[in-house]
Amino acid sequence: MAAIQVILVIGLFYGAMQWPGEIYVVTILAGFGYGAHWSVVPATASELFGLKSFGAIYNFLTLANPAGSLIFSEVLASRIYDYYAKKQASIGVSINDHDKSQTCSGSICFSLTFGILSGICLVAAVMSTVVVFRTRRVYEQLYGNPRS
Structure with a gap:
């Protein structure tokens, strides 16, 4: 899971930097990372918590998805977007002069959001690495030491 989180960090960081072709890189890496993450979650939940209450734990982990999205x-994202839309409207940047709604154009609209999400994914990668080191002894006792 830590490796998957690192893929998400790279993709979201690329979006935050506003480099050329960012929409393609972010879409591919975020889609791959998100899909891989949800492929690994059931196995991770059963390995870490056991199968006794797997249904409840898996549903709790699944609930994190819509809660985080909300x-x-x-x-x-909406507040940052609105901030940049107001900022662009105040300096006269508009896609359509007849449309008085506040819209934001350009990569600047979501670069801060991508940066924050990249940082959050980095924290998740570090936390996943901590779990790996904390459970290493248990797996060595169960399956033996692969280095010996």
């Missing part, structure tokens, strides 16, 4: 899209 928080990050409604609170974070």
